[in-house]
Structure formats: C-alpha cells, structure tokens
Amino acid sequence: MSEGISGDEARHLATEVPGELRGYLYKDVDFAERIDLVEFLNEVGVRAGTDGERTAKGARAVLTTLREAVSAEDIENLESELPKDFRRLLHPVDRSVGA
Template identity: 35%
Template sequence: MNYDTFVDQVARRSGTSARRAEELTRATLATLTERLTGGEVLDLAVRLPEPLRSPLRPTPGTEAAEQFGAAEFVARVAVRAGIEEPAARSVIGAVFATLRTAVTDGEFDELVVRLPRDYRDLVEPALAPGTTLRRA
C-alpha cells in the first residue's frame, strides 16, 4: 500500500482530513514504537511506505519494549495528538485497521499477539474476519 492510500484510509476510518490523519497516524505509530522491541518495530517498518517509517525508528534506548497497558497507550496517543482519550481510542482503531490491510504475510497478527490481553479492544476489530488473538 502506498503512503497516500494509507493516509486516505485512516482519514476515512477516523472521519478526519488527510492532513490530520497523517498527524494521528504518526502519534499512534510513535506510541506503538515505545511498546514494541526494536526488532519488532523494524519488522513492521519495512512493510510500510517510506514516510511512515520515520515514527517507527527505534533509538538505542528503545531496544526493549516499555511495559504499559492499553489505557496508557490510549493516553499517550491522546497527548501526542492533542485529543481526548475517547477520540484517541477511535483513531487507534482506524490506524490499526489500516495497518492490518497495509502489511502482508501475517505480520500484523504476529504483532498484536505480542501485546497484553488488555489491548484486545484496540486491535481485535482490525483483525481479519474470524481471527482472534491467540495468547500463549
């Protein structure tokens, strides 16, 4: 999927302009970067269009994933995007749904099963029909 298509899909799903969808996507991806290990971030980044890779660049201090739950994820996105938490939850859903269609070979499914169980409400609507989160 190319960058414009990705942004257009987030805009459509979140009911915002393309410009705002770019900002919201970057806020969500930056927060996701904090929650994943450096290797997981790089695995996702290589499957996305170049302009979306910049928020997914791990730094030397981000090799280990930060351990925070879904409520903190939503709060961080809200702060980054300058929106209220209920709106952030909706935006996160739009970005995750678009990520799911943008990446192939099960990468999205592999990514979400690594997240704690409390992320289920954020990611499950983006999963392929009939797919559920498998927990070890």
C-alpha cells in the same frame, strides 16, 4: 506504539509501511516497554491533542490501516508482543446494522 514492541518487530513493520510512516516505528532500543491500553491511549491523546473516544477511534483507525497494510503473520507477531487488552484496538467489533 513502537514503545510497546521490540526493536526487531518495529524495524520489520517499518519495512512494510509506506516511507512517510516509517519514522513512527523507529526505535533506538531493542527492548519493549510494558505499556497498558489506558496508558497508551493517554499518550496518543497527548500527542494528538484529543481525548476519550476520539483518541480511541483515531488509534483504531491507525491500527486498522496497519492491519490492512501488512501480512496476517506480521499482525500476529505484533499482537504477541502487546498486552492482550490491545486486541480491542487491533480487532474492533463491527456494530453496524446487519453485520
């Protein structure tokens, strides 16, 4: 996902996550590439060797973990740099009974 956010935001988020995850947020460039949700999920699927709903569930799990690991302000900053359709991954709807 670091491709879709600015270098400054990626570097900041990297300081907030455990060391073994920082490399995934590394960027050589400062600009953000515009990437839509479908393109993002396709890329994640290729990298992970998954497809369809399994890819989306994995991406949601990673973003949920990130949301729990960093401040609300950091998540707001991240959201402000991503297309609005990414909110479905950042804020999944809980469809469990009684929720």
